[in-house]
Amino acid sequence: MSEQAIATKAKLVDEVVEKFNNASSVVVVDYRGLTVAEVTELRKQLRESGVSMKVIKNKILTRAAEKAGFDDLKDTFVGPTAIAFGSDDPIAAAKVMHNFSKxxxxxxxxxxxxxxxxxxxxxxxTYATLPSREELLSTLANILQAPVRNVAYAVKAVAEKKESDDGDAA
Structure with a gap:
């Protein structure tokens, strides 16, 4: 193998290591048997969730996993392998891949x-079944608003009662 080819592969490994280190989640899948339409739809759903999917040679993935400190992941790099890198939401890649596999x-x-x-x-x-970050934030906001909303209803009820009592007295 030429030095240029070795340098190119080393650069690829370094790029994948960087992706491993920058990703909040990574999902490894076997895509064998998917139709072109299914792969296109999967990529669309991943893109909408802020996740990128790449097909990378297993040897490159193995070396990158070793270099990034994810030795336990090497066993998954067998056969046709696609890998999804999620950066924003840590469960987005898992959620899309899990739901699509159904x-x-x-x-x-x-x-x-x-x-x-x-x-x-x-x-x-398990992670894929968790609510998304936005759903969790919405739930938290509702929980935090509930006491304030209840106080507002109580104040409004007292004010309405006072108005009706004042109206009866006149």
Whole structure:
């Protein structure tokens, strides 16, 4: 192999290491058997969730995983492998891949990384069922607003009662 080819592969490994380190989540899948239409739809759903998907040679992925400190992930790099990198929402990649695998039986989850730790298929499925960040923030906002809303209703009820009592007295 020429020095130029080795340098190119080393650069690819470094780019994948950077993706591993910058991603809040990584999901490894076997995409064998998906139709072109299914892959297109999957990529669209991933893009809408802020997740990128790449097909990378297993040897490059193995070297990058070793270099990034995710040795336990190396076993997932067998056969046709696609890898999804999520950056914003730590469960977005898991959620999209898990939900898509329910309709497209050919898509097989192999494992991944969530929040800097290697995750099994079962852990990815568990994370995928969690509400999204926006849903959790909305729930939190509703919980925080409830006491204030209740006080406002009580004040309004007291004011209305006082007005009706004043109206009866006149």
């Amino acid at each position: 309709t497209a039986k050919a898509l097989e989850l192999k494992g991944g990384i969530i929040d800097g730790k290697v995750a099994s298929v079962e852990e990815i499925a």
